[in-house]
Amino acid sequence: MSIFTEILSFFSGSAPDLWPIVALSLHVSLSATLLAALLALPCGVLLAISRFWGRGAVLTIASAFMALPPVVVGLLVYLMLSRAGPLGNFGILFTPTAMIIAQTVLVFPIILSLTVDAVTPLHRSYKPLFSAYDAPKGLIIKSLVWDARFAITTAILAGFGRAIAEVGAVIIVGGNINGLTRVMTTTIALETSKGNLELALALGAVLILIALGVNAILHLIRRIGLRFEEAER
Amino acid sequence: MSIFTEILSFFSGSAPDLWPIVALSLHVSLSATLLAALLALPCGVLLAISRFWGRGAVLTIASAFMALPPVVVGLLVYLMLSRAGPLGNFGILFTPTAMIIAQTVLVFPIILSLTVDAVTPLHRSYKPLFSAYDAPKGLIIKSLVWDARFAITTAILAGFGRAIAEVGAVIIVGGNINGLTRVMTTTIALETSKGNLELALALGAVLILIALGVNAILHLIRRIGLRFEEAER
Amino acid sequence: MSGLSLDAVSFQASGKTLLGPVSMSLDPNASLAIMGPNGAGKSLLLELMHGLIAPSSGSLSWSGKTPSHSKHSRAYIFQRRILMRRSVRDNVAFALDAVGIVGTDRTYQIEQALEKTRLTDRADQPAALLSGGEAQRLALARAIATNPKSLLMDEPTSSLDPEATEDFERILADLKSNGTQLIWITHNRAQAIRLADQVAFINKGSVTELTPATTFFKSPASKPAKDFLNL
Amino acid sequence: MSGLSLDAVSFQASGKTLLGPVSMSLDPNASLAIMGPNGAGKSLLLELMHGLIAPSSGSLSWSGKTPSHSKHSRAYIFQRRILMRRSVRDNVAFALDAVGIVGTDRTYQIEQALEKTRLTDRADQPAALLSGGEAQRLALARAIATNPKSLLMDEPTSSLDPEATEDFERILADLKSNGTQLIWITHNRAQAIRLADQVAFINKGSVTELTPATTFFKSPASKPAKDFLNL
């Protein structure tokens, strides 16, 4: 029960800053996931439907980049955006923008690799039709993304899970500045290093609840047109 | 070029301990991925082929747990394995075993969720056959895992990517003890905190190369029987 | 009670009654051709018989057992082509694995089935590459490989050329004379006359007729059947 | 050069020559029935004609254009049922979207096609639930919805009951009289006699005959065709 006490006290008195932190976490990770999905979905579909020399290598590299450590991505973005770095003039280091950039990089290969596999079986059955009508690429992408939306939702949620759960990248490029770039995971890491393990766990529980909310919403959205998806004989 | 110098010096003179670190990283993350896959593949297939009340909720929860932050998993496992915790007597805290346990927890929901979507389209086409012969569950699991091995490989590699890239869980339950529980990511985090950014990046490059190797091997393995997979008219 | 019996079986979906109620019984050795126009409910009836779908009301049994508890003694050929992404041989092998036939029996029965359907020289090819007619032959190979007591087939010769159809009927006639029960859907009247003991005629979800084949084609009792046969 | 012409077209796969070399030409208005035993190469030939597969050697053209550059003026019905996981109507709509027909034309042509094939009352249902014959009617609806100049069909009546087959043939006859070219594969001789101007007979990958339909059924030139027709 002590966990609930901790949460409550965090929510209310001792640290009234939970909501901005939650909001920033969602803002950063949802933006990054959305951005990564906008790039990765069309690329993934094109990769799934094309055959070219070196395709296997591209797929292997994409899936290997799912293993990109957040700290490394954070460092790369840090060096780019640091005052000494090539993009230092924009002054976006240690802002939410920098955090979104880093998480987008992190999430892109995940959504990409999973999208390829999500649309491949569907494309196998639609391909003759696409080919018979010489369907334009845009229509193909739209059709495959929509009709494979079940698996694609999971791909996006895997990316979102990576983003909202990671701490290595956001702490380096965001800096965990109180009131500016502090998110759920950096707070959890901070409380852990302070030895407030129960509080850290309680925050973890809050994070999972939030993730559950996001997942539930997407799972509901993908049920649109479910009767066509599930119709089977 | 300085990165290569850094790497080389790390490999050879100044810090001769790279190989044990790489080996431990691979040992821990491959073990965790394997363990998680052994549990998640059958569960995932069963989830994909069954219809029961609450299935949607189970799927939503499973995909939400892809957002489990490594630090939180680390804390949970720490509290379990701590001397003060229920499993304290085993004395496995701050050992590779503890790290494997933590990463298994982290990876399980990822492989589980992705397996469900990997086998669902295949099951849709095999289902009448399974049903007509009242095929035993074991045969169904075997058939679906094997024939959907392309997407399942990606599911496993997504889990592996999460494991090998994460630092939050292993640092808490492993302790980053030199020569005992130090892995690639904890080393990268340590070097980053020492301000040795180039070295940290170089180690990140090494990690990605290793991940590339693992991915390449699995991508080759899944090509066994490719002509049956790709046969299309 | 031996043989197949249906007791007021009906099937509903999407808020409509698509089939039934159907009551009928069939001797274990009597072969049955199911006929009727497209969308009448032939496939639904055959699926109900094998336990692939569950009746919305009523009950079925095969010599007293529920359809789901006696699947291994039957084989089923689907109207659509349903092949695994494997070689031709492994598609047949799956049926034997599912039924639990192992060892030398397994090998023997696989090769026998491939030979009867003239697929031996295609055995190692991916099944996905087969032509429409070849795929239908593979479906027959898979079905006969487990030596079923009853063979349920949904338009099994629809993609076959005339000669292949003759071969197919020859195989079925052999099986029949060796005691295998045939229950199948066909639009091919001549085929029904050649092989069926009984004919069930379905129209708009109702079995309007279950009569000996000879009677059916000469003097069907129901109006829809008369229309269907242009009599 | 107008119409379809094939110049020494052959198709190889898995190290075997599966078809050809085939050389032939066809008037833009001549309807062609392709016949031959299972596995002869009929589907491969039709796929080559539409540009679904590329010839290993030789070349094809439709009034001078390559098959891939003239797909929008043709429609194709596959031997297998290939439906999208959507409603019946949206399956038809896809063809119009792919060809780029928009606005009121789109709506009109969809509804027309559904009506001709008697699918209007099924329009909002998931296509996956259709029976075998209904699915084949949907394939026809999708094919005629884009008003193609040539209609390529791979055994389009294999799952239809006799009456539905008549309906189908009536639609085809109408299209033909309005200038649509029909090129289709069938095992149904009577159908070929009723609708075809020319018959191409394929055996073991070779087109042994391309003759007017009347000639073919009375006195085929080649031995395999004679055997096939039991003459």
Added chain:
Amino acid sequence: ASTTSTQNSGLYDYLLPLFEEDTGIQVRVVAVGTGQAIRIAKNGDADALLVHHRPSEDAFIAEGFGTERFDIMYNDFVIVGPKSDPAGVSQTQDIQGAMAAILNSGASFISRGDDSGTHKREQALWQRAQLLPKGVWYREIGAGMGAALNMAAATGAYTLSDRGTWLSFGNKQDLSILFQGQAELLNPYGLVLLNPKRFPHVQTQAARTLAAWLTSARGQAAIGSFRVENAQLFCPNAKNEQELDKKYCPAQSLLK
């Protein structure tokens, strides 16, 4: 369990092999934040605790988790910032002045904000100068020393660092020490042994051997001779500190 500053400086990599050579005992260091280190020790997951926040250490013993505390060594804190020194910190005379100069200049200051020993000292320094740091210039980052230094380097901000971490830090960029050498900045490290009555599984004997070795002449000499870039990082100050100070840690090396 230990704080990170000692690990980041590389002290353990230097010291522990010597200890193992002498005693055959292998030491496993878990370097985490001060609070987490104390928490790990309270859970009985460590044999000894090495941190640098005296009040916490005393409380740890008072609550019965630990038995004894040994002075081991000290170093000091320094204020680092951009070489250009916009706040003029290097011109100030005392620490109060230095803190005031930063606050008044509007230049950014990076606070660890993680309740670590260093953070608590920083707060004490503001308090003693009777200043209330608040505003956008005062960035509470809630992270370790290395992260604070990385941020200071990237943005040209001031921060308070322990000398050990600073000297061995590799990403100094434009930063340098701007203020140092006052008694208020001294930073003592102590080793606390865990209470074997409370934690029966604790390897008391080995921990005692470590304490004895670290406080012995040989251990103290080793600490005193640890150098990074030719600078001494830690001053040994075990019981016989008068004597040792003279020998290994001349006052001027730290308190210029």
